[in-house]
Amino acid sequence: KNEVEQSPQNLTAQEGEFITINCSYSVGISALHWLQQHPGGGIVSLFMLSSGKKKHGRLIATINIQEKHSSLHITASHPRDSAVYICAVDNYGQNFVFGPGTRLSVLP
């Protein structure tokens, strides 16, 4: 069993739809990161969470430490949101484990 798992693996949505990507982990963490990677390799950090909920524009991220689970929500999705979304967990830099990623395609 992988230490960090994501679902779904692939997701196709119509523009405007509400999207949820889930992440579960089995190791102790100091923080959980949601990352976005576009074709060509560039990675952008979306959120760093250690508890609760954060919101940036149309993106919302939540984490439940007791259940070892996090979700990334995209409201009013747009084709420019098409990318790979990666959940990664950090244990004070001692270890940094990435999930397998969720490939999102938003169709116009």
Place this chain on the structure above:
Amino acid sequence: ETGVTQSPTHLIKTRGQQVTLRCSSQSGHNTVSWYQQALGQGPQFIFQYYREEENGRGNFPPRFSGLQFPNYSSELNVNALELDDSALYLCASSLAAGLYEQYFGPGTRLTVT
């Protein structure tokens, strides 16, 4: 404020050679992490440096080594290159280790032939 930069952008090396990749952290950041991303795979954690000391290491052999300088720029050195070392190498800097957002550089694509 400049972001995280990496050099070179692309590099081709021959099996058995040594390579040095460089990363310049974002201003004010004292922590840098290095990752390897093989084609079609997710990133893998190589190691992290905090205030010039190695703070954590992933499952990579000793021929992967690093340095962090007083200005917090960093190098990744790989000795005795193998074909499987072909990958995108990413560095990311943060204000400190643990509870801080990471800012990623654009990566160096290494090809080993």
